Amino acid sequence: MPRYARNLAIALLLLAVLYALDYLVFDPGRRMISPYVARIIMLAGINITLAVSLNLINGFTGQFSIGHAGFMAVGAYSSAYFSVNYGKGIAEGMGDGALGWAVALLLATLLGALVAAAAGFLVGVPSLRLKGDYLAIVTLGFGQIIVVFLNNIESVGAARGYSGIPIVKSFFWIFLVAVLTIVSVHNMVRSAFGRALISIREDELAAEAMGVNTTRYKVAAFVISSALAGAGGVLLAHFDGYLNPKSFEFIKSFEILIMIILGGLGSIVGAVIGAIVLTVLPEALRGFAEYRMVIYSVMLIVLMITRPQGLLGGLDPFKGWRARNRAKTRTEAEEITAEDTRDKESVDKATLGERARDTSLGEGDTRS
Amino acid sequence: MLSLENISVSYGAINALKGVSMRVEQGEVVTLIGANGAGKTTTLRTITGLLSPSEGRILFEGQEISGRPTHQLVARGISMSPEGRGVFANLTVRENLLMGAYLKKNKAEINEDLERGFRMFPRLKERETQKAGTLSGGEQQMLAMARALMSRPRLLLLDEPSLGLAPLVVHTIFEAIDEIRGEGTTILLVEQNAHAALGHSDRAYVLETGRIVMEGPSKELAADPRIKEAYLGE
Numbered sequence: 001m002p003r004y005a006r007n008l009a010i011a012l013l014l015l016a017v018l019y020a021l022d023y024l025v026f027d028p029g030r031r032m033i034s035p036y037v038a039r040i041i042m043l044a045g046i047n048i049t050l051a052v053s054l055n056l057i058n059g060f061t062g063q064f065s066i067g068h069a070g071f072m073a074v075g076a077y078s079s080a081y082f083s084v085n086y087g088k089g090i091a092e093g094m095g096d097g098a099l100g101w102a103v104a105l106l107l108a109t110l111l112g113a114l115v116a117a118a119a120g121f122l123v124g125v126p127s128l129r130l131k132g133d134y135l136a137i138v139t140l141g142f143g144q145i146i147v148v149f150l151n152n153i154e155s156v157g158a159a160r161g162y163s164g165i166p167i168v169k170s171f172f173w174i175f176l177v178a179v180l181t182i183v184s185v186h187n188m189v190r191s192a193f194g195r196a197l198i199s200i201r202e203d204e205l206a207a208e209a210m211g212v213n214t215t216r217y218k219v220a221a222f223v224i225s226s227a228l229a230g231a232g233g234v235l236l237a238h239f240d241g242y243l244n245p246k247s248f249e250f251i252k253s254f255e256i257l258i259m260i261i262l263g264g265l266g267s268i269v270g271a272v273i274g275a276i277v278l279t280v281l282p283e284a285l286r287g288f289a290e291y292r293m294v295i296y297s298v299m300l301i302v303l304m305i306t307r308p309q310g311l312l313g314g315l316d317p318f319k320g321w322r323a324r325n326r327a328k329t330r331t332e333a334e335e336i337t338a339e340d341t342r343d344k345e346s347v348d349k350a351t352l353g354e355r356a357r358d359t360s361l362g363e364g365d366t367r368s
Numbered sequence: 369m370l371s372l373e374n375i376s377v378s379y380g381a382i383n384a385l386k387g388v389s390m391r392v393e394q395g396e397v398v399t400l401i402g403a404n405g406a407g408k409t410t411t412l413r414t415i416t417g418l419l420s421p422s423e424g425r426i427l428f429e430g431q432e433i434s435g436r437p438t439h440q441l442v443a444r445g446i447s448m449s450p451e452g453r454g455v456f457a458n459l460t461v462r463e464n465l466l467m468g469a470y471l472k473k474n475k476a477e478i479n480e481d482l483e484r485g486f487r488m489f490p491r492l493k494e495r496e497t498q499k500a501g502t503l504s505g506g507e508q509q510m511l512a513m514a515r516a517l518m519s520r521p522r523l524l525l526l527d528e529p530s531l532g533l534a535p536l537v538v539h540t541i542f543e544a545i546d547e548i549r550g551e552g553t554t555i556l557l558v559e560q561n562a563h564a565a566l567g568h569s570d571r572a573y574v575l576e577t578g579r580i581v582m583e584g585p586s587k588e589l590a591a592d593p594r595i596k597e598a599y600l601g602e
Contacts, residue, residue, distance in 0.1 A: 192470070199456050199467050206454030209416070211442030211471040211519065266458075 014179060022172035038171070040283055045174040046235045047275035049181045051259040052268055053228030056185050058257070059266035060194065061221040062201025063128065067139030068229050069252035070146040071116045073245070075230025076237040077156050079112030080165045083238065087166050105168055109177070109234045116230020117223050124222040129215050131204055135222075143253050150245035161244035168238040177235060181228050186268055188224070197221050201266075258296070262303060264313025273311060369394045369554055370415070370446075370523055375424035377407075377414050384410040386578040387424070392523065392556050397549050399557040399565040399586065401599060402575035408558045409451055411575070412527050415556075416441060416448050428523070443471055447521030451528050453512040457501030461492050464500050464511055468518030478518070485514035488544055506537030513544060523554045530561045542568045562599035566590040574599075 025032045026041075033041075054068045087104040094100030119142075127138040156162045188194045196217050199207040208214050237243050259278045263270025285292050303310070371391040377384050385407050392398045402408050413419045415426055420435040427433070428444060438448075447468075456464050465485055469478045486493035489510040495503060500511055509529055516524055526545070530538040542564050549555055559565035566572055566586040574582040574595065582589060589595050 195459070195463060195467060196470065198459060202456035202458055203450075203454045205418070205438075206450055206456065207467075208438040209442070209448045209450055209454070210467045210515075211439050212467075213437075213439045 120226025
């Protein structure tokens with residue numbers, strides 16, 4: 001089967017599975033799962049979008065952004081404003097049916113992503129021209145400024161919060177965005193574009209020496225990451241039908257950051273797992289609400305001591321099992337001849353390499 | 369091919385280069401030697417556009433390239449193997465080499481160049497799918513050089529290729545330099561190891577505290593008593 005036909009088949013199958021799940025499991029009328037569990041699963045879906053998109057810039061490109069919630073807020077508020085003012089009109093214009101609302105939501109999502117991308121561009125261009133940690137400082141500031149703005153813009157409810165947003169609690173929609181995010185980030189980091197991003201993370205100067213226009217690539221990665229964060233914001237805005245600037249404060253950016261650090265910077269599977277863990281954990285710890293932050297901190301400390309690269313950092317479970325067989329046949333290549341006088345060190349490095357591959361080290365999207 | 373005309377570079381109040389002029393002709397291996405802090409790396413960084421000269425200009429094939437961003441030079445035919453090697457530790461050897469061909473589109477040429485790199489350094493072939501970070505220092509240097517050649521440069525800049533390597537590995541590296549030159553690539557070699565550099569180059573410049581203090585055919589410089597005393601330890 002030609003490649004595009006296969007991809008099309010997979011895409012259709014995926015849509016069918018998502019739709020079937022939505023219809024059979026998440027339809028409130030069927031009472032398959034409690035609304036509470038459904039809510040947690042959907043929130044996890046939104047968090048997956050946020051974590052995977054942040055991983056593109058932090059994990060793969062190596063540029064530290066700590067204002068992801070700011071871009072999320074931009075996407076959330078701009079789409080909410082759109083939906084409140086034009087959503088009903090668009091839906092009614094198309095017969096007020098499910099289709100009309102789907103179109104309205106699609107437009108809102110695209111708009112939210114686009115506005116967030118524009119914000120990402122404005123923040124990214126000046127700060128990514130420089131090498132070093134400027135992005136962290138600027139994104140931190142951006143996150144704060146957005147919250148201050150939103151607290152003072154009357155037309156979106158200012159500090160009272162923005163209510164009356166059309167509610168779309170759709171498993172299908174949320175996970176469609178999440179899957180699209182995962183697939184697009186995965187394909188990106190496997191492509192030549194992604195290899196350029198990873199080379200920037202590894203050694204920016206050397207990447208430049210290869211002919212990579214590092215500034216342009218960093219900005220591109222940042223803009224894409226911001227757009228996806230904006231899409232995540234759109235989902236959140238329409239999830240409860242209510243937005244409050246408080247939900248986008250620094251702590252939210254930090255939460256997403258913990259997700260990808262927990263899962264492992266530069267691992268997509270890790271980001272997904274991190275997002276799920278940090279969505280479910282607070283619910284599981286509801287009885288110890290006061291100690292939640294303490295438990296988080298202890299968890300992170302233990303993680304940093306035992307696995308500083310994160311749960312899945314340096315691993316890619318889907319690629320490793322394929323590489324392993326190849327690795328076995330190469331054992332002979334590891335023998336170190338006397339040519340290198342620093343024998344001891346070389347042997348250590350070589351066995352390290354061997355071991356690393358035996359624990360299924362991936363190739364592209366890992367960092368050790 | 370490459371000429372520096374009266375280049376001065378300063379870091380704030382400190383003048384790192386004071387009117388450096390040098391040239392590299394087509395097909396030559398030219399070496400720039402000097403002690404730590406003499407300005408060797410500054411010279412190279414200026415050529416590759418990481419630093420802008422406060423005075424003077426740099427011409428490559430007749431066109432001024434002073435202050436051009438580094439990534440544009442690759443397209444013009446200049447390639448650099450950076451100091452400290454700068455291999456991409458978490459990419460495999462093969463992926464590192466492919467990064468070197470980043471601006472190349474022709475798959476057949478890329479494969480040809482990969483094979484050439486592996487022929488030049490069979491060690492890299494053995495470690496093709498291994499992460500570059502797990503290689504020994506010498507292997508990383510080989511990788512950095514092979515990677516720099518992937519863009520088929522007309523001028524290859526090598527920054528301290530022998531730095532921190534064992535003598536036998538240094539020997540391998542310099543043999544490779546001879547081989548690259550044999551294929552017609554022009555090389556500017558910046559080295560602290562004056563002995564090896566003079567033995568494998570046509571002409572040499574000696575840099576001291578930001579000035580060129582001597583220049584000439586490498587053989588003559590190697591025989592010069594001042595060079596012998598200061599750089600060759602004889």
